[in-house]
Amino acid sequence: MGSPPHEGGHHVVIVGGGFGGLAVAQGLGSVSGIRVTLIDQRNHHLFQPLLYQVATAVLSPSEIAEPIRGILSRHQNIDVLMARVEGVDTDRRKVLLEKGDTCSYDTLVLATGATHSYFGHPEWEQAAPGLKTLEDARRIRAKVLLAFEQAERTTDAVERERLLTFAVIGGGPTGVEMAGAIAGLARNALVRDFRSIDPRSARVLLIEAAPRILNTFPEDLSTYALKALERLGVTVLTASPVDDISEEGVKVGGQLIPTAAVVWGAGVRASPAGMWLGVETDRIGHVRVGPDLSVPDRDGVYVIGDAALAIAQDGSPLPGLAQVAHQQGRYLGRALKERIQHNRPPKPFQFRSRGNLAVIGRNAAVVQWDSVKLKGFPAWLIWGVAHVYLLVGFQNRLVVSLRWLWAYLTFRRGARIIP
Numbered sequence: 001m002g003s004p005p006h007e008g009g010h011h012v013v014i015v016g017g018g019f020g021g022l023a024v025a026q027g028l029g030s031v032s033g034i035r036v037t038l039i040d041q042r043n044h045h046l047f048q049p050l051l052y053q054v055a056t057a058v059l060s061p062s063e064i065a066e067p068i069r070g071i072l073s074r075h076q077n078i079d080v081l082m083a084r085v086e087g088v089d090t091d092r093r094k095v096l097l098e099k100g101d102t103c104s105y106d107t108l109v110l111a112t113g114a115t116h117s118y119f120g121h122p123e124w125e126q127a128a129p130g131l132k133t134l135e136d137a138r139r140i141r142a143k144v145l146l147a148f149e150q151a152e153r154t155t156d157a158v159e160r161e162r163l164l165t166f167a168v169i170g171g172g173p174t175g176v177e178m179a180g181a182i183a184g185l186a187r188n189a190l191v192r193d194f195r196s197i198d199p200r201s202a203r204v205l206l207i208e209a210a211p212r213i214l215n216t217f218p219e220d221l222s223t224y225a226l227k228a229l230e231r232l233g234v235t236v237l238t239a240s241p242v243d244d245i246s247e248e249g250v251k252v253g254g255q256l257i258p259t260a261a262v263v264w265g266a267g268v269r270a271s272p273a274g275m276w277l278g279v280e281t282d283r284i285g286h287v288r289v290g291p292d293l294s295v296p297d298r299d300g301v302y303v304i305g306d307a308a309l310a311i312a313q314d315g316s317p318l319p320g321l322a323q324v325a326h327q328q329g330r331y332l333g334r335a336l337k338e339r340i341q342h343n344r345p346p347k348p349f350q351f352r353s354r355g356n357l358a359v360i361g362r363n364a365a366v367v368q369w370d371s372v373k374l375k376g377f378p379a380w381l382i383w384g385v386a387h388v389y390l391l392v393g394f395q396n397r398l399v400v401s402l403r404w405l406w407a408y409l410t411f412r413r414g415a416r417i418i419p
Contacts, residue, residue, distance in 0.1 A: 009033040009077075010340045013095055013105035015085050017045050017068045020305035020325035020332075021111030022392075027333015029075030034340055036078040037103060039095065043067055043082050046134065047391055049322055050400075052174065054137035055263070056181035057145065057189070057413040061134045063399050066392045085112075088276040090298050107300045107336060110287075111329065112271035114306035114320060116264055117284060124245040128169060128262040131178070140263055144182060145418050147260035148190060151197050162258040164202040167250045169242055170266030171208030171215070173358035176225055178263050179206040180361040183232040188362070189413040204234045205259075207252060209241040209266070214358060214366065216319075221366040224375045228364040242266075268320065273307045282309055286317075291348030293332055302336075304328040312351055322390065323354050357383045362408070 012028060014021045017040035025038050047064040054061055072078045081103070087096035088110075094102040116130035129136050144166065151163035164186075168179040186202035193199075206213065206229060213229075213236060214222045226236055237252065244251040249258040270285030277298055281287055286309035287295060293310065295301045304310075305325035310318045318324050328349060335346035355369030357379070365379040374382065384404065391397050407413055 009035045010106045011104065012036045012107045012109065012336060012340075013103055014038045014109045014111060015095065016040060016111035016113060016305070016307075017042070017080075018048075018111060018113050018305060018325060019322050019390075020329035021109065022068070022071065023326050023329025024109050024111065024304070024333045024336070025072055025075075025078055027330060028337060029072065029078055031077065031337055031341070034077060034337070036075075037081060037105075038068065038072065038078060039081045039083055039085060039097070039103065040068060041082065041084045042133075043069065044134075045071060045392055047387075047396075048132065049387060049390075051131045051134075051137045052178045052181055054134065055131060055140040055144070055178070056185050057141055057416040058181065058407060059400060059403060061137070063396055063403065064391070065134060066396060071392055085276075088301075090277060090301060093300070105300070107340070108302070109332065109336075110271075110273045110276075110301070110303045110307055111305045111325070112273050112307045114268040114270050114285075117267035117269035118264070119267055121245075124264070127247050128245045128250075128264040130264040131174060140261065142418050143261040144185070145416060148186075148194065148197070148199060148202075149418075150260075152194050153196075160197065161203075162249070163260045164197070164199075165205070165249075165257065165259045166202065167205040167207060167257065167259045167262045169207050169245075169250070169262065169264050171206060171210065171213030171236070171238065172265060173214065175206055175208070175263075175265035176213055176229065177359050178265060179204050179234045180229060180232055180359070180364075183229070183234050184361050185413065187233060188411040189407075189416075200233070202233075204232075205250075205257065206234055206236045207240050207242060207250065208236070208238050211239050213238065217356060217358070217366060217368055218373060221368060221373060221375055225358065225360050225364075225366055228360040232361050268306070270307045273303055277301065277303075292335060292346050293328060293349055302332060304332060310349065310351075318351055324351055326390070327351055354386070355382075357386060359383045 028036050044065040050064045053059045069080045084098040118124045147163045151160050168175045183204045186199040190199040212222045240252050274281035274287045287303040288309045293302045306320040331349045338344040359365040363377045365383040367374040367379040
């Protein structure tokens with residue numbers, strides 16, 4: 001595997017504590033002869049699929065995040081570093097950290113995920129944050145809740161209309177879930193709390209450039225989602241590319257729609273892993289990897305999750321889903337153990353789909369699993385069970401389940417503190 005092992009055994013460095021990176025670390029935990037260092041710029045593992053519920057006051061941040069050190073504390077061969085990675089020197093086998101620090105490796109796993117893409121308009125980010133971090137969720141939650149508070153105070157009808165207008169850009173699962181959650185917040189959780197305004201009059205827009213929302217789902221499920229959103233009071237604008245976004249609002253088709261808050265869910269780009277490695281990437285920064293998730297011509301380097309361009313058995317690229325990253329991480333943990341301890345080459349990675357899921361609102365979701373398609377309440381139950389199962393830690397699973405049950409029975413949301 002290249003350079004000689006570090007003192008204490010073969011040193012595997014993992015960059016990124018998301019689904020993929022954490023699964024690799026857990027697969028190598030307590031394995032003799034292997035030393036692991038996991039590096040992340042934050043101290044917690046975050047369950048990103050439920051970030052929108054933090055942004056809309058359903059859950060608290062601590063219910064979908066868990067300290068990385070706590071998760072891996074029982075494995076004495078794993079060190080955790082909270083640091084920002086700024087590059088990789090593959091010739092010297094070093095990860096370059098902030099302030100000039102370095103971390104040497106024998107094997108390197110980059111599980112650095114993705115961030116928002118604004119399609120050549122980085123200036124839109126300030127007015128339209130996306131959902132990737134707890135900071136993003138807190139910022140969106142504060143903007144949405146403050147808008148209702150300010151609408152309660154104003155006597156200007158035009159300003160009140162602006163304050164009660166919210167736009168979500170992007171009709172994929174993130175956008176659909178976010179739009180449905182804002183509408184549910186206005187129509188259910190806040191409806192009895194204000195005196196001068198009727199929160200049910202809030203206008204929620206879901207804006208999608210493609211001809212339909214959820215375009216990775218079958219058309220009948222997409223149509224169901226559209227109708228479910230409309231029943232919640234969401235206005236869906238398809239075939240409507242955004243012209244501009246500012247603090248004033250969103251411009252679509254040359255017309256400015258004044259808004260109190262805009263949420264971005266329309267596009268992503270991979271982390272700079274490809275640039276660090278000096279390899280060719282696709283147009284959004286994915287690093288092409290081999291069947292064993294290794295990077296060609298970069299000895300001992302692997303890329304997984306949203307940073308990787310991995311190819312399925314049918315020749316199509318694997319989607320940027322949590323289940324893909326998690327399965328890749330579990331596979332790579334086992335594969336590295338076999339390669340390092342026994343010099344056995346791994347079988348190619350095979351992704352086994354657990355289905356495509358999206359929730360629209362209360363009792364409404366869509367699920368596609370191979371030829372099986374579900375919608376409505378059964379799909380909503382499956383979505384909930386799947387997400388609780390993937391949460392790290394029994395306490396988080398229990399608390400989230402109880403929080404959802406309480407919200408379902410009472411229509412209330414408990415995480416409505418404005419920081």
